[in-house]
Amino acid sequence: MTKQHGSGLSATLATATCTLLGTAAANAVLAEEADDWDFDTALLYYGESDGRVQDASLNVLANRQFTDDRSLSLGLTVDALTGATPNGAIRIGEAQTFTRPSGNAAYDIAPGGLPLDDTFLDTRYALTAGWKQPLGRLNTFGVGVSASSEYDYTHAGFNTQFARDFNDRNTTLSAALAIARDEIDPVGGTPLELSPMLDVGDLSNRRGAESKEVVDVVFGLTQVISRNTLVQVNYSWSDASGYLTDPYKVLSVVDPETGVTLPRAVTPEVVGPSHAFLYEGRPEERSKQSLYGQVRHYMNGKVLDVSYRYMTDDWDIDSHTVDTHLRWPVGTASYLEPHLRFYAQTEASFYSPSLPAGIPIPAFASSDYRLGRFQALTAGVKYGWRMRGDHEMSVRLEWYQQRGDVPADMLVGGQSAADVYPDLDAVIAQFSYRF
Amino acid sequence: MRAAHLVENSGERERRVDLSPTVEGGWCGRFFAMGSPCEVLVECTSGSEAFDLVGLAATEAWRIEDKYSRYLGGNIVARINSAAGEPVEVDEETSRLLGFAATLHSLSGGRFDITSGALRRVWRFDTGSLVPAHDRVRAVLSLVGWHRATWQPPVLVIPAGMEIDLGGIGKEYAVDRAVACLRDVSEYACLVNFGGDLAVTRVPQRRKAWHVGIESLRGVRQSPEKLIRLEAGALATSGDTRRFVLSEGQRFGHILDPRTGWPVRGAPASVTVAADSCIQAGTLCTLAMLEGDGAEHFLRRHAGKFWVTREES
Numbered sequence: 001m002t003k004q005h006g007s008g009l010s011a012t013l014a015t016a017t018c019t020l021l022g023t024a025a026a027n028a029v030l031a032e033e034a035d036d037w038d039f040d041t042a043l044l045y046y047g048e049s050d051g052r053v054q055d056a057s058l059n060v061l062a063n064r065q066f067t068d069d070r071s072l073s074l075g076l077t078v079d080a081l082t083g084a085t086p087n088g089a090i091r092i093g094e095a096q097t098f099t100r101p102s103g104n105a106a107y108d109i110a111p112g113g114l115p116l117d118d119t120f121l122d123t124r125y126a127l128t129a130g131w132k133q134p135l136g137r138l139n140t141f142g143v144g145v146s147a148s149s150e151y152d153y154t155h156a157g158f159n160t161q162f163a164r165d166f167n168d169r170n171t172t173l174s175a176a177l178a179i180a181r182d183e184i185d186p187v188g189g190t191p192l193e194l195s196p197m198l199d200v201g202d203l204s205n206r207r208g209a210e211s212k213e214v215v216d217v218v219f220g221l222t223q224v225i226s227r228n229t230l231v232q233v234n235y236s237w238s239d240a241s242g243y244l245t246d247p248y249k250v251l252s253v254v255d256p257e258t259g260v261t262l263p264r265a266v267t268p269e270v271v272g273p274s275h276a277f278l279y280e281g282r283p284e285e286r287s288k289q290s291l292y293g294q295v296r297h298y299m300n301g302k303v304l305d306v307s308y309r310y311m312t313d314d315w316d317i318d319s320h321t322v323d324t325h326l327r328w329p330v331g332t333a334s335y336l337e338p339h340l341r342f343y344a345q346t347e348a349s350f351y352s353p354s355l356p357a358g359i360p361i362p363a364f365a366s367s368d369y370r371l372g373r374f375q376a377l378t379a380g381v382k383y384g385w386r387m388r389g390d391h392e393m394s395v396r397l398e399w400y401q402q403r404g405d406v407p408a409d410m411l412v413g414g415q416s417a418a419d420v421y422p423d424l425d426a427v428i429a430q431f432s433y434r435f
Numbered sequence: 436m437r438a439a440h441l442v443e444n445s446g447e448r449e450r451r452v453d454l455s456p457t458v459e460g461g462w463c464g465r466f467f468a469m470g471s472p473c474e475v476l477v478e479c480t481s482g483s484e485a486f487d488l489v490g491l492a493a494t495e496a497w498r499i500e501d502k503y504s505r506y507l508g509g510n511i512v513a514r515i516n517s518a519a520g521e522p523v524e525v526d527e528e529t530s531r532l533l534g535f536a537a538t539l540h541s542l543s544g545g546r547f548d549i550t551s552g553a554l555r556r557v558w559r560f561d562t563g564s565l566v567p568a569h570d571r572v573r574a575v576l577s578l579v580g581w582h583r584a585t586w587q588p589p590v591l592v593i594p595a596g597m598e599i600d601l602g603g604i605g606k607e608y609a610v611d612r613a614v615a616c617l618r619d620v621s622e623y624a625c626l627v628n629f630g631g632d633l634a635v636t637r638v639p640q641r642r643k644a645w646h647v648g649i650e651s652l653r654g655v656r657q658s659p660e661k662l663i664r665l666e667a668g669a670l671a672t673s674g675d676t677r678r679f680v681l682s683e684g685q686r687f688g689h690i691l692d693p694r695t696g697w698p699v700r701g702a703p704a705s706v707t708v709a710a711d712s713c714i715q716a717g718t719l720c721t722l723a724m725l726e727g728d729g730a731e732h733f734l735r736r737h738a739g740k741f742w743v744t745r746e747e748s
Contacts, residue, residue, distance in 0.1 A: 013737075
């Protein structure tokens with residue numbers, strides 16, 4: 001025992017404790033002053049193949065835990081989007097020219113090429129703030145606000161949640177409400193629904209900014225089935241009203257016999273669309289309902305998470321989502337988590353890959369591939385590891401594949417599904433750090 | 436909400452456990468033992484399983500209280516204190532506790548002494564108490580000092596009039612015992628807190644660490660509440676700023692040095708220490724307090740993590 005090192009006393013104390021308790025301490029002490037704030041940060045890359053949308057996103061979520069389980073959370077997201085997105089027109093064997101959304105320039109698509117609007121470039125900032133606190137011993141109450149801004153879109157939202165535990169805390173019932181108001185101020189103005197794309201410089205079919213309101217309500221039930229199994233069921237209802245159209249999407253007007261886009265009479269020395277295109281138009285109301293079920297099962301340190309969602313809306317879109325995660329511990333401080341997700345939806349009632357000429361223009365029409373019938377598969381894996389002091393890092397890599405399934409009666413003349421539906425492949429890479 | 440009772444009839448004191456859910460989805464059982472409010476947090480969803488575990492911890496706390504409280508008659512401490520100089524043979528558990536106390540006495544150079552209780556006859560730290568006369572302190576000091584005892588395990592002889600008091604280590608010992616009992620029977624993460632001295636069985640799954648708030652010290656205003664993340668091990672706290680006497684403008688804290696019979700000068704308002712076991716943490720707290728001005732120096736040398744609060748002068 002050397003007094004100089006100061007370990008003599010603590011070593012003797014440890015030995016004496018061992019003799020007193022009959023055992024050594026099961027674990028060495030691990031204590032530290034809690035940081036006031038916890039940070040969840042993530043850097044995400046989403047990249048679509050063939051030079052389509054690329055998104056680099058930075059996410060920071062700061063959480064401040066107070067005593068009595070009150071907590072404040074603040075979130076910031078910055079998205080930098082670049083690339084091109086399908087404008088809704090179909091592929092044809094001829095070169096096509098489109099007026100840019102701004103109305104003051106045009107872009108060309110080579111024969112056989114997928115019409116992509118390459119002006120897609122945006123930075124989006126989003127902020128969230130939330131407060132959560134217990135109300136009595138069995139209730140939790142929360143409120144939050146959100147806001148986001150990009151050059152043609154602003155969002156402001158409010159949300160509130162309430163949860164109550166029952167049955168020895170084996171059952172939790174929850175209800176949540178979210179209200180949002182979004183303003184859309186498209187570059188060059190909002191095109192009149194189903195009006196033709198006009199020459200460069202002609203803004204006669206454009207109007208000012210538009211807006212929409214969205215109300216979401218979710219009722220949830222979480223039930224502990226056994227020590228190892230947890231089941232959650234949610235019912236949600238969502239109602240959107242206002243301007244729900246995508247102002248940058250168009251439809252090709254095609255020859256009912258051949259299925260090829262009709263050429264447009266071009267005025268000499270004026271740059272304008274080469275073919276007949278109409279801006280899309282969607283209903284001003286959309287009501288969705290969905291039912292969600294999730295089972296989480298713990299087995300020897302592994303966690304299996306399987307969920308299914310059925311969604312139906314009054315645009316006639318029905319969708320099914322099956323999502324599975326399996327968290328597999330590797331050693332004591334890390335885990336591997338494979339992920340597989342399958343999604344399928346039916347098309348919206350007004351979805352139309354192109355509009356045949358000669359029939360009356362419908363009240364609503366859109367060729368947006370996101371409203372079409374398609375299936376999508378996501379497969380990926382995440383590896384996470386925990387460091388000292390509760391810091392955690394993870395990397396996630398995922399592949400996304402979306403394939404259209406255009407009903408045969410929607411193809412006109414010689415159109416093939418590949419002409420009218422832009423399939424999509426994307427890769428997702430994420431690095432997260434929690435401290 | 437669920438309130439449950441485990442009632443044991445022990446004289447006039449009702450012994451019961453009240454169980455209520457916590458906001459994190461676990462359970463908290465509360466009871467009273469060793470003069471302190473006690474609580475056991477259990478991270479499990481089933482209330483009946485939690486209740487059994489809290490009951491186990493409470494039973495162990497009450498057993499130790501019955502056996503070693505100097506306020507209760509008829510136990511081993513009463514037998515030793517009333518032996519009037521006769522040898523007393525003690526059981527195995529008591530022998531281990533006395534052995535631990537003997538080790539600490541020599542380790543601390545006589546500062547840690549389970550026979551120092553007699554000093555309380557002359558020093559009272561209630562409001563309005565007076566500093567005792569020097570000769571009264573000197574007189575009672577003749578009944579203090581473990582070196583006057585003859586300890587040959589399992590037989591203890593103390594001079595007539597001398598008394599032992601295991602209160603200085605009993606609560607921390609009970610925390611470690613309760614944690615050992617819980618760990619033996621359950622995989623659930625539990626936190627055992629007996630009057631502010633606490634230890635955990637394992638890391639909770641939900642929040643990855645127990646979050647323990649050290650209360651703003653009684654009487655010390657503007658002392659910010661500290662939140663400590665505890666993944667393993669124990670925390671003990673010593674200190675009570677309300678207990679002091681004033682004499683001619685001088686403030687005497689309640690930490691008495693058994694070698695002089697007088698309060699230690701410059702003892703911190705409170706000391707919290709993290710250690711592998713609660714009894715180690717508690718012992719380091721007590722020893723640091725007895726160092727007075729040198730508490731921080733002592734803790735830097737001998738303790739891992741510690742937090743010291745001093746009153747602003």
